[in-house]
Amino acid sequence: MSNENQEVIINPRQSGYDPTRALTEPPMVRFILIALSLLFLGLFLFVPLAVVFATALEKGIQAYGEAVLERDALSAIRLTLLTTFISVVLNTLFGVASAWAITRFQFPGKNILITLIDLPFTVSPVVSGLVFVLLFGLQGYFGHWLADHNLKVIFATPGIVLATVFITFPFISRELIPLMQEQGPEEEEAGMVLGASGWQIFWKVTLPNIKWGLLYGIILCNARAMGEFGAVSVVSGHIRGLTNTMPLHVEILYNEYNFTAAFAVASLLAFLALLTLVAKAFIETHAQDEKIALPPAHEQSRTP
Amino acid sequence: MSIEVRNLSKRFNGFQAVKDTNLKLESGSLTALLGPSGSGKSTLLRMIAGLEVPDTGAIHLTGREATHVSAKERNVGFVFQHYALFKHMTVFENIAFGLRVRKQKESEILERVYELLSLIQLTGYDKRFPAQLSGGQRQRVAVARALAPRPEVLLLDEPFGALDAKVREELREWILKLHEESHVTTLFVTHDQQEALEVASRILIMNHGAIEQDGTPIEIFDKPASHFIAQFVGETNYIDTEVSEKGLAVWGPFRFPVNPTLPLKQKIRIYFRPNDVYMTAQFETLQVRARIAKARFKGTIIEYKLDIGEDKHISAQIPKGVALASGFKDGQEVYAAITAFHVFPIES
Amino acid sequence: MKLKSTGVLPGFGLTMGFTVTYLCLIVLIPLGALILKATSLSWGQFLDTVTSPRVLASYRLSFGAAFIGALINSIFGFMVAWVLVRYEFPGKRLVDAMVDLPFALPTAVAGIALTALYTTNGWLGRWLEPLGIHVAFTPLGVIVAVTFIGLPFVVRTLQPVLESLDPEMEKAAVSLGANRWYTLSRVVFPSLVPAWITGFSLAFARAVGEYGSVIFISGNMPMKTEIAPLLIITKLEQYDYAGATAIAVVMLVVSFFLLLGVNWLQARTGRHRAT
Numbered sequence: 028m029s030n031e032n033q034e035v036i037i038n039p040r041q042s043g044y045d046p047t048r049a050l051t052e053p054p055m056v057r058f059i060l061i062a063l064s065l066l067f068l069g070l071f072l073f074v075p076l077a078v079v080f081a082t083a084l085e086k087g088i089q090a091y092g093e094a095v096l097e098r099d100a101l102s103a104i105r106l107t108l109l110t111t112f113i114s115v116v117l118n119t120l121f122g123v124a125s126a127w128a129i130t131r132f133q134f135p136g137k138n139i140l141i142t143l144i145d146l147p148f149t150v151s152p153v154v155s156g157l158v159f160v161l162l163f164g165l166q167g168y169f170g171h172w173l174a175d176h177n178l179k180v181i182f183a184t185p186g187i188v189l190a191t192v193f194i195t196f197p198f199i200s201r202e203l204i205p206l207m208q209e210q211g212p213e214e215e216e217a218g219m220v221l222g223a224s225g226w227q228i229f230w231k232v233t234l235p236n237i238k239w240g241l242l243y244g245i246i247l248c249n250a251r252a253m254g255e256f257g258a259v260s261v262v263s264g265h266i267r268g269l270t271n272t273m274p275l276h277v278e279i280l281y282n283e284y285n286f287t288a289a290f291a292v293a294s295l296l297a298f299l300a301l302l303t304l305v306a307k308a309f310i311e312t313h314a315q316d317e318k319i320a321l322p323p324a325h326e327q328s329r330t331p
Numbered sequence: 332m333s334i335e336v337r338n339l340s341k342r343f344n345g346f347q348a349v350k351d352t353n354l355k356l357e358s359g360s361l362t363a364l365l366g367p368s369g370s371g372k373s374t375l376l377r378m379i380a381g382l383e384v385p386d387t388g389a390i391h392l393t394g395r396e397a398t399h400v401s402a403k404e405r406n407v408g409f410v411f412q413h414y415a416l417f418k419h420m421t422v423f424e425n426i427a428f429g430l431r432v433r434k435q436k437e438s439e440i441l442e443r444v445y446e447l448l449s450l451i452q453l454t455g456y457d458k459r460f461p462a463q464l465s466g467g468q469r470q471r472v473a474v475a476r477a478l479a480p481r482p483e484v485l486l487l488d489e490p491f492g493a494l495d496a497k498v499r500e501e502l503r504e505w506i507l508k509l510h511e512e513s514h515v516t517t518l519f520v521t522h523d524q525q526e527a528l529e530v531a532s533r534i535l536i537m538n539h540g541a542i543e544q545d546g547t548p549i550e551i552f553d554k555p556a557s558h559f560i561a562q563f564v565g566e567t568n569y570i571d572t573e574v575s576e577k578g579l580a581v582w583g584p585f586r587f588p589v590n591p592t593l594p595l596k597q598k599i600r601i602y603f604r605p606n607d608v609y610m611t612a613q614f615e616t617l618q619v620r621a622r623i624a625k626a627r628f629k630g631t632i633i634e635y636k637l638d639i640g641e642d643k644h645i646s647a648q649i650p651k652g653v654a655l656a657s658g659f660k661d662g663q664e665v666y667a668a669i670t671a672f673h674v675f676p677i678e679s
Numbered sequence: 680m681k682l683k684s685t686g687v688l689p690g691f692g693l694t695m696g697f698t699v700t701y702l703c704l705i706v707l708i709p710l711g712a713l714i715l716k717a718t719s720l721s722w723g724q725f726l727d728t729v730t731s732p733r734v735l736a737s738y739r740l741s742f743g744a745a746f747i748g749a750l751i752n753s754i755f756g757f758m759v760a761w762v763l764v765r766y767e768f769p770g771k772r773l774v775d776a777m778v779d780l781p782f783a784l785p786t787a788v789a790g791i792a793l794t795a796l797y798t799t800n801g802w803l804g805r806w807l808e809p810l811g812i813h814v815a816f817t818p819l820g821v822i823v824a825v826t827f828i829g830l831p832f833v834v835r836t837l838q839p840v841l842e843s844l845d846p847e848m849e850k851a852a853v854s855l856g857a858n859r860w861y862t863l864s865r866v867v868f869p870s871l872v873p874a875w876i877t878g879f880s881l882a883f884a885r886a887v888g889e890y891g892s893v894i895f896i897s898g899n900m901p902m903k904t905e906i907a908p909l910l911i912i913t914k915l916e917q918y919d920y921a922g923a924t925a926i927a928v929v930m931l932v933v934s935f936f937l938l939l940g941v942n943w944l945q946a947r948t949g950r951h952r953a954t
Contacts, residue, residue: 254785
């Protein structure tokens with residue numbers, strides 16, 4: 028702190044004036060602020076998380092195991108994994124392609140394109156589900172055509188996948204665009220002058236440079252896809268064992284007053300959320316080591 | 332001809348970056364493309380490399396039409412201003428990149444990379460990452476990477492721009508030596524005239540998207556072709572006056588013989604370098620009287636601001652030894668003559 | 680206008696083609712369907728739906744609770760951001776990482792967890808109910824849920840700004856004889872205002888559309904604790920697509936204008952700072 032003392036010019040008329048004290052708050056204030064913050068976070072974050080695990084294990088490990096391994100629960104887990112997998116793969120391809128097109132080329136309408144990519148963030152989850160019902164529902168624009176051809180989108184897996192893909196649409200793109208913008212095209216240009224083909228440039232130059240950002244986006248996309256409730260709830264039809272994802276299965280169990288089972292399945296999701304946070308922290312540390320600026324997670328929900 | 336550019340033009344969003352430019356570079360030459368920032372020199376260089384697409388015009392590389400050939404196929408070496416080394420690859424892998432994408436044999440790659448490492452005096456640095464190198468070392472790796480696939484031409488974009496003065500000095504000598512050894516046709520962009528004058532055997536000066544002069548360093552320095560070059564290269568005095576008699580212009584006590592074809596009353600600007608002012612304590616022939624208003628010590632030379640009356644001033648530079656021997660002091664009366672100058676008419 | 684790139688790197692056609700096609704299929708055509716549906720409603724039909732008392736009550740609840748939740752978050756979020764940036768205490772890294780929990784935790788899980796906490800027998804409910812504070816199945820419950828959902832926004836928008844504040848600025852203020860409170864209120868806080876507004880508006884926008892975490896704790900009583908997104912679902916379950924669309928459009932328009940207003944406010948404060 029002696030450094031600061033030297034830099035601060037002390038007004039000689041104010042004897043006994045300690046400049047370092049004027050640069051922070053009194054210890055009492057600091058203590059109160061920290062305590063209040065921890066109390067707030069404890070009340071809103073830690074206690075709800077604790078209640079999930081506590082309720083899940085309330086009736087013992089056996090009841091927990093039964094709830095998680097029950098047939099409908101397993102099929103919900105399968106559907107969630109499938110939906111999440113498709114969403115992550117599609118949106119990863121889209122994220123990489125859109126970031127490449129937007130950050131490596133100049134073309135008219137670029138800003139409009141970026142705004143359109145953000146659109147799904149501005150839409151309430153329930154409305155995200157609604158738009159697909161309007162298209163593919165029984166009375167939707169393509170409803171009759173689908174019924175005539177014996178195809179089912181709404182109240183079936185395709186609808187759930189579509190709604191989830193919509194909800195998680197911008198995640199990876201939003202992560203990669205600022206990152207690749209900042210890195211600039213020079214390394215790719217260098218690769219090209221050295222004789223590399225487009226795919227060689229992508230695999231050998233671009234991908235290693237964006238890997239942490241990409242992984243970060245994938246993890247956030249994955250978490251959201253796994254836990255999406257509102258949009259999926261609109262298009263699913265809640266058919267047990269068929270069109271229930273894990274969050275929907277939690278809802279059904281809860282509404283049947285089967286609290287232990289509801290919280291058991293919920294605890295799996297909560298555990299995955301904690302894993303997400305750990306993976307996020309891990310990637311942030313690595314990216315920081317490599318001096319890569321990742322846009323923070325809240326940017327993921329930013330509205331234009 | 333190694334590089335030939337014909338009528339090349341390029342616009343960015345309404346800004347004319349390069350306009351109707353021609354140039355020819357002989358095989359094995361070392362040429363500087365000198366100009367202020369925004370003069371279009373980097374754009375021209377990037378078009379030659381295939382990193383920008385020209386709007387009109389043609390580019391020939393070693394006799395082949397290359398205007399619409401992808402950068403990937405042009406076989407040019409390009410060194411970026413900020414190196415653009417692959418951050419996640421070692422020095423070895425960076426240099427080997429151009430060979431690997433050409434599917435060369437591992438043994439050949441090994442041999443070529445180690446050969447280049449010794450050429451850039453970085454033997455033993457092969458396993459380092461770019462982040463573990465100094466700026467000058469990174470620049471040398473970038474040059475080695477560009478040279479690895481044996482390009483026909485080497486293009487460097489402000490190669491020393493991001494380095495501090497001392498390292499730049501060293502790298503200038505190094506690049507000269509490298510060119511003597513490799514004899515690859517080299518074109519480098521710079522905004523630093525000292526660098527261009529010292530390193531290049533030929534200088535192209537660009538301004539507002541066009542090449543204004545093409546010549547040897549001595550020609551550029553002693554026979555500037557335009558107002559811009561007279562001001563841009565080296566230090567200079569300039570004065571504005573007009574043709575007062577046929578073949579003569581007058582400014583204060585100085586009389587300048589000018590081209591007799593210039594019409595009377597033609598407004599002109601006369602440029603002369605401070606070291607072309609001949610200054611003595613005693614009157615010699617053809618000198619005018621002046622007074623030293625202020626002396627500025629500049630290391631090996633001393634610069635004097637001379638008051639020549641009528642509220643007119645010029646600056647003169649004298650080697651330090653001569654100045655000290657003459658014992659010039661502020662306020663002293665001296666005699667001065669202008670030994671070399673250039674006259675350009677001012678278009679109204 | 681011809682879509683023409685000016686870059687020389689390969690892959691423009693492929694990536695741009697995929698981007699635009701995928702964008703159209705997943706986002707533009709579905710949202711287009713919503714607009715198409717909305718334009719097919721007659722004006723009277725539309726007004727009848729969106730001005731029915733039940734719908735109006737749901738708007739009041741959705742927007743009102745979102746506003747109060749965002750307000751709570753802007754106060755406590757500021758405090759949390761300040762504490763995380765300026766002070767040292769054990770467990771700080773864990774706390775910092777946990778702030779993102781509401782992003783990662785599925786909303787349905789958050790919903791049932793909060794409900795379990797605040798019901799009469801819940802860990803918190805059993806202490807609050809005797810005091811006459813009813814949280815579960817009241818509008819207060821809705822506020823609690825949207826506060827949880829919006830918690831990270833203010834913290835995460837303020838944190839980087841606080842970190843990047845030049846400490847020299849505060850030292851300069853002190854050297855000029857300012858006391859701590861004067862330094863904070865005149866030097867530090869004003870430069871945080873734009874980020875603060877952003878955080879507030881993000882939390883608000885998220886809360887307005889929130890569904891999963893709210894429906895469990897709200898109790899969903901018509902006119903009292905029924906949120907607008909739930910009404911959309913109710914209409915859909917009755918195959919009333921028109922009604923659902925009308926409510927959705929009003930929500931979209933209101934959120935859009937609120938965000939527009941916030942952006943305007945932000946631009947104004949930003950300009951004020953620059954001059």
